[in-house]
Amino acid sequence: MSITVDGINKRFGNYQALNNVSLDIPEGKLTALLGPSGSGKTTLLRIIAGLESSDSGRISFSGKDVTGLHVRDRNIGFVFQHYALFRHMTVAQNIAFGLDSLPRTRRPSKAEIQARVSELLDMIQLPHLAQRYPAQLSGGQKQRVALARAIATRPKILLLDEPFGALDAKVRKDLRRWLRNLHDEFHFTSIFVTHDQEEALELSDQVVVMSQGNVEQVDEPIELYARPDSRFVFDFLGQVNALSGAIQHGRLSQGKAWVTLPGVRDQGDAQLYMRPHEVRLASAPDARANLPLRIEAVSLIGAEVRIELSPVGWHSESSDDIWEVSISHAEFNRQRPTRGDLRYAVPEIGHLFTGKNTRPSPVTWAEEEHCRAQALCPS
Known part of the structure; x- marks a missing residue:
């Protein structure tokens, strides 16, 4: 599912968070929103998700205007920076949450949900931790569970807000590789927010560099690094x-x-x-x-x-x-x-x-x- 961002503006009081932002996110590609703090990347991600409304402009999924559509009707998976796992639920229950919350007409049977959770636990290589609680997991394990929960409902779009920001360097690198393999297997249209240049260049098919609410450049990682369009992009990328x-x-x-x-x-x-x-x-x-x-x-x-x-x-x-x-x-x-x-x-x-x-x-x-x-x- 492709995503079109058309003329999005957003203000918080006197602060212009997004300034007439327009983007095309190709179907099945992994796109990074890259920029320093305050560049507007997380605000843009939340508007695409439906967690935040824009002041003007339009969001379309494969040509369908979803600007006014509620977040639950957009068929997206969202992964937060700090996992946002339910502390009172086990790993298996966290993964099943999205499936259990579907409307009755779309909700799978209990047996189907259990089979799907088991499949996802195998995929994230944590079947032995199904009955553990989030407090008993490492940071890398929590992030894998958060990713499994996000894709349990088989969304067309996966959105990730600095998914590896709270992890140490080695775990971050391992999870980057795992996410890339996961993306290639399921062919989501994925967008992830990061301020880490290496992460964006290594992981994504397309990088969107943002600064002060504006899009500075959109390009493939190799082209972006070799041919920056501006001083800002040059200075920011390494x-x-x-x-x-x-x-x-x-x-x-x-x-x-x-x-x-x-x-x-x-x-x-x-x-x-x-x-x-x-x-x-x-x-x-x-x-x-x-x-x-x-x-x-x-x-x-x-x-x-x-x-x-x-x-x-x-x-x-x-x-x-x-x-x-x-x-x-x-x-x-x-x-x-x-x-x-x-x-x-x-x-x-x-x-x-x-x-x-x-x-x-x-x-x-x-x-x-x-x-x-x-x-x-x-x-």
């Missing part, structure tokens, strides 16, 4: 290394720091953004850039080594100007970078914001070097 300065004659400069900009004809103030993996470190500057940095920390994290550096000789040197560069373990073993060493950042891919432009222009150096080597550069 670490960014930025050089602010002025462009003159194809070079962006800030103090003693500078970088060439192949093919760029703009002049004036600009910002060059680079992800940690789009920069490499060298012991000396080269023809494309002079970006001196001093190593502040070296962290061996998983499959990569993260190096934090601070600018040297730039106008905006401060404790907040920390760059981050990711290198492989093989490169780490070759260079053996240590705290206090001087290194030079060599950009390989950049994203340039100039003047009032809200969207970045891509900048690459590899093609420039290649065309020079082959004598193919335009004169």
